[in-house]
Amino acid sequence: MNIHYLSCHYTKNHRGQLFPFLKPFIKSNHFTDHERKEIYQVSETEVEFVTNIKAADICILTMSWNYYVEYNLLDKAKQYILEANAKGKRVWSWMSGDFGVDLKLEADYLVFRNSGHKSQLSKQHIGMPVFISDPLQKIYKTSELHLPDYDYKPVVGFCGQANSSAKQILKEYVIRINYMLKFKFGQTKTSPQPIQSTSLLRAQLLDRLEASKEVTTNFIRREKYRAGVTKHKDNHKTTQEFYDNIKDSHYVICVRGGGNFSVRFYEIVAMGRIPVFVNTDCLLPLETKIDWKKHCVWVDFKDRGKVSEKVKAFHEAHSQESLYSLMQANRKLWENNLRNGNFFKNSIL
Structure with missing residues (x-):
């Protein structure tokens, strides 16, 4: 080309x-x-x-x-x-x-x-993956996908910031309001975000799952982003804990952060696991070529209160064999479509 x-x-x-x-x-x-x-x-x-x-x-x-x-x-x-x-x-x-x-x-x-609210954007705007290093190679020094033990109850993982404290909620509200006011008065061209606490949203989802008897939870809650680690992040034990949490789960909760997208989404798929994707009007890559609802537990934002039921229904629709096949397919999907060169070559076709 x-x-x-x-x-x-x-x-x-x-x-x-x-x-x-x-x-x-x-x-x-x-x-x-x-x-x-x-x-x-x-x-x-x-x-x-x-x-x-x-x-x-x-x-x-x-x-x-x-x-x-x-x-x-x-x-x-x-x-x-x-x-x-x-x-x-x-x-x-x-x-x-x-x-x-x-x-x-x-x-x-x-x-x-990566970011943006799909319903507010024209068709000129195209979803792009977050390009990450191969976690199997980087963390586990292997190219072989190891599948988790099967259980009739789905194991749902999460490792990250999920803080429902009033202090954290207020902090996020102030940041969002500040962006909105700056945009309104022409002090920034940065598009404003909904006034909400995404840390609270994650905490509420985890609470809902923990209260359910239909799933087994595997959660590590952090009060701060990356547990407050700011230096040498890749070599810190919290990075190993993050990927081990994905590896030891069938499904992993995935919801937006500061921007309306999730890096975790691509980390989960690269690890050959299944995202529990809470759709907050997100823009996903290659939407005309990939049926994303087949590759993740799709939870529309309005249905977030039914997250446990969604996971249960998805899990029951799969046998052990088909669940493992999906995990392998997710890994291949990341390798063939969501890495830098492969994504842009697929965008041309």
């Missing part, structure tokens, strides 16, 4: 804002194509970068919309998109982080993003 982007837009100090599909190719000179395929699932033989927009199959806006907004470079981004459109080319762009930014540009471009 022929790709066009503007290298002059790239800033090394803000590499985290680089369009994800460009990351495999903007690397140090000693980075090998073997490493590129292993880490990013794409080879340099599959891509050619062109300087002529007319020769491009795909035009990519180099950095995230968040970057262009923060550094007052929106005009440069818009200029590139309009120039590509004038030559008959649609542009790929993306939004990074928990929150999107408010765009007012009538043009032909796609916006890949």
